[in-house]
Amino acid sequence: MSDILVLGAGYTGMAAAVRAASRTRRVGGRVTLVNASPTFTERLRLHQTAAGQSLAVHPLEEIVAGTGIDVVLGRVTGLDAERHEVRLDDGRVLGFDKLIYALGAVTDASVPGVDSHAYTFADHERAVRLSEQLGSLRSGTVVVVGGGLTGVESAAEIAEAHPRLHVVLLSRERLGSMMGECARAHLDAVLERLGVEVRTGVEVRKVLPDAVELVGGELIHSDATLWTAGTRGLPLAAGSGLSVDTRDRIVVDSVLRSVSHPDVYAVGDAAAVTQKFGVLHGTCQGGIPTALHAADSLAATLRGKTPKQFRFGYIHQPVSLGRKDAVIQFTRPDDSPRRWYLKGRLAVAYKEAVSSSPLPTYWLLKRGLVPVRAFALSAGLP
Structure with missing residues (x-):
């Protein structure tokens, strides 16, 4: 039996947990998902919430139903990467064999006030x-x-x-x-x-x-x-002894393991992921692929196999401009702009499609129907 702890149930944490549960079940993987809130937050739509729109509420227990994932509610206050332990705000201590760190980033509040x-x-x-x-x-x-x-x-x-x-x-x-x-x-x-x-x-x-x-x-x-000016990783990562970059993101290797503590994987905004064109910037476009790949890397390691290297390329920059307009800039894999773009109602439809609820994706992941390769192909990678 291998205890796999996933910290954070946002877009990347949920994807990593569901994927890890599916891929490690036959080798004795036991996945625990830790989150401060009992519901899933669609962070990509928080600007809509701020403008006064009501969004659907998605309980975590409903999303993970049937996966075997244990949901633990609590805010992470401490991580001891050497002892393989996580401390919660109520004093509980959770041990792990493998950990996927998906706590995202926080607003850079270095400006006074x-x-x-x-x-x-x-x-x-x-x-x-x-x-x-x-x-x-x-x-x-x-x-x-x-x-x-x-x-x-x-x-x-x-x-x-x-x-x-x-x-x-x-x-x-x-x-x-x-x-x-x-x-x-x-x-x-x-x-x-x-x-x-x-x-x-x-x-x-x-x-x-x-x-x-x-x-x-x-x-x-x-x-x-x-x-909304800038983000950085939580102080938790640096305080735990994990190697971090200048923005407190966990530095990972080519298979998304911490370069200092290989039993810890980091994904999404919490990770400094280097590709040929540079370090990925924080978007859901890149975050979910890192989550799926980290879970697959972990599963491969538990099976005694060599994990594959992570490869990713961007495909677009979708921007909503209220509910009635949008602009979509299509990009090369390095995120530089191509000639093609969409605007107006067609862009609105495109934006809503790519930013719609991730619940159908999680449903497919439960059944092992979403390969990481699908994301690579959509990004134009060979």
């Missing part, structure tokens, strides 16, 4: 609190900090749902800098149509209770501030 005065998408509850705050405002200004995909989607969603509010989007870089010219032009046009004030080339020095202070001293009044 972010923790105290800004909303983040750290969890569903905080998105709900932002929704309640926005709903209580009859007028006012909402400042969204961060010009990445999350910031753009959030600004558009809020502006569309609350036209009485003035939305200001602050970014260090040009919005859509990773897109081609045509896709970027559509993004700009939609934000302008929605009334979003975009300011680029700016840097925030401090978040105040009712304002954002820029480097240089300018104050921008804010009735609600949403911070």
Whole structure:
């Protein structure tokens, strides 16, 4: 019998747990899934929650039914990689033979005032609190900090749902800098149509209770501030002695094992995964393939076989712009833009299809019907 512990039941943790249960059952694998909440959170849709939309609730026990996975509810407060132990917030200690670390990333709150005065998408509850705050405002200004995909989607969603509010989007870089010219032009046009004030080339020095202070001293009044500018791994990983990079992500080898502790695998936003073109950035597009591959690597090791190397390439950059518009930039495997893109209703349909609930995927995984190879082929890899 081999005790396999999976930390985190987000997109990657759930995929890894279901896959590991399916692939290790015949070799005595016993999978335990640890999560702070009893429900699955669709993090890709938290900007919709913040804008006031109600999303379906998915209990973890229902998702894993029939897999043999044990669900343990608790927040992880300690990890001893040497002793193969995990400590929970209620004092319980769980031992493991193999561990898949899928606790994701947290908002980079190194700028003063972010923790105290800004909303983040750290969890569903905080998105709900932002929704309640926005709903209580009859007028006012909402400042969204961060010009990445999350910031753009959030600004558009809020502006569309609350036209009485003035939305200001602050970014260090040009919005859509990773897109081609045509896709970027559509993004700009939609934000302008929605009334979003975009300011680029700016840097925030401090978040105040009712304002954002820029480097240089300018104050921008804010009735609600949403911070989406950057993420990093949880301090838990570095504190456990695992090798991490400058953003506290666990450094893994070619089969997604920790380079310092080979009985620990890391996936998704929590892992620094290197490919020929560089380190993967945090997206569900790359996260679920890492989860499936880590589970397969673990299963191969338990069978005494040599795991295959992980290979991945991007295929698109899908961006929702409210409920009625979107832009999809198709990419090369290294995430550089191709000529092709979608916009408008066709892009909306595409975005909803690729970002729909992952529950059907988990259902297929239970039955062993989703090979990692399918993700590789969709990414254009040979």
